[in-house]
Amino acid sequence: MNKKDLYLTLFRSTFFLSMFTFGGGYVIVPLMEKKFVNELGWIDEDEMLNLIAIGQSAPGPIAVNTSILIGYRMAGFSGAMVTVLGTILPPLGIMTGLAYIYLALRDNALVNNVLLGMQAGVAAIIVNVVINMALRIIKQKKIVPVLVMIAALIAGIGFQVNILWLLFVSALIGLIMTLIDLKNKHDKGESK
Amino acid sequence: MIYLELFLSFFQIGILSFGGGYASLPLIEQELITVQGWITNQQFIDILTLSEMTPGPIAINAATFSGNQIAGIMGGIIATIGVTLPSVIIVQLLAYFYFKYQNLSIVQGVIQGVRPAVVALIASAGVTIFMTAMFGHSDWPIVLSEINWVSVFFFAAGLFLMRKFKASPIQIILVTGVAGGIVYSLIK
Structure with missing residues (x-):
């Protein structure tokens, strides 16, 4: 395949996935996997799982991160630029349009009522997300993550501690735990 | 210069939102409402509502929308670039190291450590959203008769x-x- 076709397919695939997928990263990533692993056969299953793991280890939207990784894997830096554009152009266009419609319609009584109803729906969605994420932490059955979660909750809601500090301290705890873990594994390896 | 401020604010949101789109909510809330005062609580919830209704990542949707509200079409584009740029840089660095050493266990360990704090942060943004939905505002004192x-x-x-x-x-x-x-x- 020549370079132009490669870029075109990368752009078209990410553009259409981003354009027509509702529900964010956890919905779009499996679809990306299907497209690039099963349909195009460009990336094998194991490597795709690694790319997804890297995408989740970086900050930012998971859909954006995964698309950058696919582009990078296929065509280096320029490939990554093509796929990131493909992923952000649809929401950029749609939201720009919506921002103007919103300004024009926000004061309309019916629109206002619809949005007021949706507001309760959004609150339910966020609470549901938090329940799911908290359960995932609790189910690991490890004491440190649960303590970090409770401490961050108290610090964040009770004392309005800056987010930067909370992230920094928890990252430090994660680093220490990982180093202890690696050292334990290393010691075990030596004693054998 | 509003464009530069927008860019820096969203760059900071992008670089700190570990754990996907919802992780950007507490950052957007802190930066845009509390620190900069660019949008109101009500607008924040409207942005969330519109983001849930439309395709695409929440962080991108929120950046485009609030950039537009604050400084027009250019503002929306600049905020979107700002929130995406950290991903473009960091993801490729991680990929480079991964392909070179086939090992990211330290990075992944740090992320594991951040995850419980991120849950708490999203919960704290959730409190604001919940209070506004139930009482019409999230400022104390909350009066039960306003429910x-x-x-x-x-x-x-x-x-x-x-x-x-x-x-x-x-x-x-x-x-x-x-x-x-x-x-x-x-x-x-």
Whole structure:
């Protein structure tokens, strides 16, 4: 395949996935996997799982991160630029349009009522997300993550501690735990 | 210079949102409402609502929308670039190291450590959103007589549908939107 076709397919695939997928990263990533692993056969299953793991280890939207990784894997830096554009152009266009419609319609009584109803729906969605994420932490059955979660909750809601500090301290705890873990594994390896 | 401020604010949001789109909510709340005062609580929830209704990552949607509200079309584009740029840089660095050493266990360990704190942060943004939905604002003191019982019912029904029947966010938005349009138009 020549370079132009490669870029075109990368752009078209990410553009259409981003354009027509509702529900964010956890919905779009499996679809990306299907497209690039099963349909195009460009990336094998194991490597795709690694790319997804890297995408989740970086900050930012998971859909954006995964698309950058696919582009990078296929065509280096320029490939990554093509796929990131493909992923952000649809929401950029749609939201720009919506921002103007919103300004024009926000004061309309019916629109206002619809949005007021949706507001309760959004609150339910966020609470549901938090329940799911908290359960995932609790189910690991490890004491440190649960303590970090409770401490961050108290610090964040009770004392309005800056987010930067909370992230920094928890990252430090994660680093220490990982180093202890690696050292334990290393010691075990030596004693054998 | 508003464009530079927008860029820096969203760059910071992008670089700190570990754990996907919802992780950007507390950052957007802190930066845009508390620190900069660019948008109100109500606008923040409207942005969330529109983001759930439209395709694409929440952080991108929120950046485009609030950039537009603050400084027009250029503002939307600049905010979107700002929130995406950290991903472009960091993801490729991680990929480079991964392909070179086939090992990211330290990076992944740090992320594991951050995850519980991120849950707490999203919960704390959730409190603001919940309070605004139930009482119309999230400032103390909250008076129980201000509670919007229709909203309480919509919230409970939405949560029930998601937990019991695995309803998707877009379905919840559509149902509560239609129900809100009918009920509030009748009782107001």
